[in-house]
Amino acid sequence: MHLSSDQPSARSAYASVRRCTDAVLYSSGLVAAAAMALTWATFLFWHVHIPLHLAAMIFSATLFLYNLDSVLPYKYTEQQVLSTRKLWMLHHRRQLLLLALLSLGVAGVLFLRDGWTHLTGFLGHLAAISLFYSLPVVKRQGQWRGLRDVPLLKAFLIAYVWSAVTVWVPALYLGKPVGSAVVMLLFARRFFFILAIAVVFDIRDYTKDRLGGTRTFPVLLGVKWAKLLALAALALAAVFVPEGLSAVHIVVLTLPLLLTAILVWFAEESRPDYYFSILADGIMVIQFIAVYLTF
Template identity: 65%
Template sequence: MREVSDKPAAAVSSFTTGLRRWVDAVLYSSTLVAVAATCLTWATFLFWRVHIPGRLAGLIFAATLFLYNIDSVLPYKFRQQAVLSGRKLWMMQHRRELFALALVALAVATLLFWLDGWRHLMLFLGHLAAISLLYSFPVAKIHGRWRALRDFPLLKVFLIAYVWAAITVWVPALYLGKALTAPVVLLLFGRRFFFILALAFVFDIRDYTKDRLSGTRTFPGIFGVKAAKALALLCLLVSALLIPAGITPVHLLVLTIPIVLTGLIVWFADETRPDYYFALLADGVMVVQFLAVYWVV
C-alpha cells in the first residue's frame, strides 16, 4: 500500500523538478529577455498600427540572445565566487551550452541582417552593438586594471536604458521611415528610456554586493539602495507622464498598469530576493507592457 501511495507524490516531485529545469533554462539562458526585447519592439510598431515583420522580430530576438549569452560566459563572471547565486551556478554548469547558443544566435542574426537589407544602417546599428559588447569587454586600463564600460561609475544603467530604447523605438521608426527627431518618436523614446532605466536600477540592487566586491560603482553602491529605489520610482513617474497624443483615459489606464507593476517590483526589490524575482518578474513586466499596448490597439 505504501508503494502505491508514494507513486503520486513521486510523480508530482518529478513533474516539479522537470518544470523547474525548463523554467531555469528559459530564464537563465536569457530567452525571456530576448522575448521581452522583441515584444517591446512590437509594441512600438503597434503604436503606428503595424505588426512587427517576422524577420525583423527574429533579428531582434536572435541579436538579444547573442549579446546576453556572450556576456554571461565571459571569464570575469566566474571569478565572482563570493556571490554565487542559483542563477550563477546554473550558468557555470551550462557555460558550453550558453556559448553554443550565443554562436547560433549570432549566425541567425547576421543572416537576417543581410537578408533584410539593414546594411545602409551599419553605422547606426554598429554603435549600438559596440556599446553592448564593450559593456562587458575591457576598453581602457585604469590604475593598472582593464575596465569595461559597465565599470565606469554610474554609467551602466544609462547604457542599458539607451540601447534598449534605441533598439525598441528607433529601429521600428527607421523601418517605417519615421525621422528619429520627430516629436512623437522622441516622446516614445523618452517613455521607453525611463521605463528601462527604472528596471536597470532594480538589477543594480540585485547586484549590490557583487558590484561592491568587484569595484563597480553603481547608484545603490554609492548612494544606497533606498536612494536608488527613489530614483527608479522617479524614472517611472517621468515615463508615465510622457503620454502620446490621442490616448483615451481608458487606454491610458491600461498603459499605466505595467508602470504600476514595475513600481511594486522596485519597491520590494532586495538583493536577498530569489533569482526568479528578477529573472521572471523584472524581465516579465516588459512583456506585460507589450500586452497592455496590444490590448489598447
C-alpha cells in the same frame, strides 16, 4: 501505496518543470522575448504588427549578446558566493556559447537578407556599446574594464540600448525620422521605464558590484535612494504620453508602470533569482500586452 507511488512522480515532474524554467530564464530566453515584445509594442503604436523576420532578428541578436556576456570569465570571479543563476550558467557555459554563436548566425543572415546594411553605422554603435559593456575598453585604477564599470554608467547604457533598439529600429523600418517629436517622446518614455528596471537588477547585484568596484546607483547612493531614483524615473515615463490618446489608453498604459513601481519597492538583494528573472524581465512583456490590448 497509491499516494506514496505518486510522490516520486510528482517530484520528478516538478524537477523537470524547474529544469525547463531555468533553461529558458538563465539562457536569456525571456530577455530576448521581452526585447522582441517591446519592439512589437512600438510597431503597434503605429497600428502595424512587427514583421516576423525583424522579430526574429531582434530576438536572436538579444540572445547572442546576453549569452555572450554570460560566458565571460568576470561573471564567475568577481563574487565570493555564486547564486543559483550563476551556478547554472557556469555548468552550462559550453551550451550558452553555442547558443550565442547560433543566434549570431541567425541575426547576421537576417540582417543581410533584409537590407539593413545601410544602417550599419547606427546599429554598429549599439552593438559596440553592448559588446564593450563587459569587455575591457576603459582603463580605471590601472586595470582595463568594461563600460559597465564607469561610475553610474551601467544603468544608463542599458536604458539607452534597449530604447534605441525597441523604439528607433521600428521607426527606421517604417520610415519615420528618429528625431521627430513623437519618436523622441516614445524613446524618452521607454528610456525611463528601462532605467527603472535596470536599477532593480543593480539592487540584485549590490554586493557583487560593491566588491568588484562597479559603482552603480545602489552602491554609491544606497539601496533606498536607488529605489527612489527608479520611482522618479517611472514618474517621468508616465509624463511622456503621446498626444491623441484617450483616457482609457493612458490608464491601461500606466498600469505596467505601477506594477514596475511595486517591483522596485520590494526589490531586495536577498530575493530569489526568480524574482528578478521572471518578474523584472516579465514586466516588459506585460508592457507589450498592455499596448497590444489598447491599440
